[in-house]
Amino acid sequence: MSNKMEAVKAPSKFDWKKFISNNTAIIAFIVLFILAAIFRGQTFLKPSNLIGVLRNNSIIGIVSLGMTLVIIVGGIDLSVGSQLAITGLIALTVFNATQSILLTILTAVIVGVILGSCTGFLVARFNIPAFIVTLGTMTIYRSVAQQLFKGAGLVAAGDRAKAFTNIANYNLFGVIPLPIIIWLILSVAVSLFTSHTSAGRHIYAVGSNEKATKLSGINIRTVKIIAFMVSGILVALASLVEASRLGSINSANSGSSYEMDAIAAVVIGGTSMSGGRGRIVGTVFGTLTIGIINNMMTLMGVPPFLVGAVKGLIIIVSVLLQKRLDTKEAA
DSSP states (O other), X not given: OHHXXXXXXXXXXXXXXXXXXXXXXXXXXXXXXXXXXXXXXXXXXXXXXXXXXXXXXXXXXXXXXXXXXXXXXXXXXXXXXXXXXXXXXHHHHHHHHHOOHHHHHXXXXXXXXXXXXXXXXXXXXXXXXXXXXXXXXXXXXXXXXHHHTTTOEEEOOSTTHHHHHHHHHOEETTTEEHHHHHXXXXXXXXXXXXXXXXXXXXXXXXXXXXXXHHHTTOOHHHHHHHXXXXXXXXXXXXXXXXXXXXXXXXXXXXXXXXXXXXXXXXXXXXXXXXXXXXXXHHHHHHHHHHHHHHHHHHHTTOOGGGXXXXXXXXXXXXXXXXXXXXXXXXX
16 A cells, blocks of 8 residues: 555656657747857847837737747648738728727728638638738739739828827837737737637637548638638738838838748747747747847848758758657657
8 A cells, every 4th residue: 555655746757859849939039049148148138129029020020929820720821921911901001091099090901800710711711721821922912912002002101190100119118119018918928828728728629630520520721721820910000010110011122021030930839840849938038039039140141041951951950850740749
């Protein structure tokens, strides 16, 4: 009897491999932060530089939250950059016409819901690969934006223009830029959505095993539409932050390559490209990792033309590591 009690009380051995695999993004961030502090400590550790890294990556961070949901459900969205541009342009048009910040925000959110839902509907209803659908919508959104605004952009104008631009340029307590706070709040909200709502749990279920989820009575089409719709809302909010921070949106350049940065952040964060696995906290640290890499390359004088090559390499390496992890778990 005593031997049985001792066996029950004996602590289980800590699984370091599982711990590392579940927290690769956090570990990578810590390692990169330490290396940056060692090699460029005097510049990198300045509060102004660290806050700048957070502020500069807050918009990508918001977009990446939506991309996480889309990838978890088994899809991908290549149109987020173009969608940000056209959503921001429509929102700024409404602002310049009405001078109402509230109406501008509502307009952006409504546009985000419509565009995201349409993408989700095409993917779910007609069973078209998300890669193909969003490749098409990426071109459509950018082309329409450039046609409507003659390849130029739109500047916030009117009596309340300063109030609008102050939204993303305001510093809480005089130190913390508001875009960072918005990113943090949205990260918590999306994390709670995925873990404490049936819709969030269904997103994981569909991405993990679509056939089994369908047999259990869950409407997989609705779940996919919800994932893309939430992503559309987050892109809309990101477009508002960008429009407010810069005071303008450009039809040709705004949102350019944001899809690549968002996918890189999500993959580095540990979300499986095959769907069904991923955490919002991982995406946040994946975004921070990308931010540190960009900052380090700038501080070290790396040619800006090579930044894209480094990000592409990071995506490939991250996916290879994921495949190795998936193979081990399957075994």
